[in-house]
Amino acid sequence: MTGSIADARASVDRARGEAAEFRYKNGYEMPCDVLAKRLANINQVYTQRAYMRPLGVATTLVSVDDEFGPQLYKCDPAGYYVGYKATASGPKQQEALNHLEKKLKNKEHAPGSWDEVVELGISTLSTVLSVDFKKGELEIGIVGGPRADGQEGTDTEFRTLTEDEIEERLQAIAERD
The missing domain is CATH 3.60.20.10 (Aminohydrolase, N-terminal nucleophile (Ntn) domain)
Structure with a gap:
């Protein structure tokens, strides 16, 4: 909200x-x-x-x-x-929507697994706000990601990522760039 x-x-x-x-x-x-x-x-x-x-x-x-x-x-x-397919809200909403539109043009949904979609969200925020985030500066919630208890399958419940999971995604973005 x-x-x-x-x-x-x-x-x-x-x-x-x-x-x-x-x-x-x-x-x-x-x-x-x-x-x-x-x-x-x-x-x-x-x-x-x-x-x-x-x-x-x-x-x-x-x-x-x-x-x-x-x-x-x-x-x-x-x-x-x-x-x-993807949306944004808040002060820089239009810039974020433009960035997401470029990334998802002519696609049914964001390609890749849950972690790649989270990385797309982080990179969109980082690009729009011109900030390099640290793990304590983000709060990320997911629906349909891996189970929090470590068992096989996907979790259809909403949950927030831990700081370690956020750090993994930030590392993956840094390595990709």
Whole structure:
């Protein structure tokens, strides 16, 4: 989420409530695209009502769907939502989007394994911000990467990378350059 912290907290609480209610009513987890549409509809109502202040937050949703695989959606305060291969939010959003567009042009998705995709994200940030990162300066979350317990297979749960894993990715980028 990017934007107002208070609005982000309210939006996250609302999204959790919507997902919990959907699961209770339907017996399965709410798909990412359905949640994105619901949040966009709620945001759109906030922009139309004169007595309601629009939410000042852009929401990025990431999930691994059983039917469609990895999904990425972004909702803006005006009620617009769209699916992406890769996206960015924040002050240098357009520069990051331009960089990602050049790297992923004419591709269905980011090529390579999870670690190469993480390296693409780090290199995009590094290029846009003109900064060489250290392991303690980044926080990276992944969905669908290797299991945290070291066993075989992929983990469909969200988790943050450890500083050692981030250091490995930074080393791989440095060696590649």
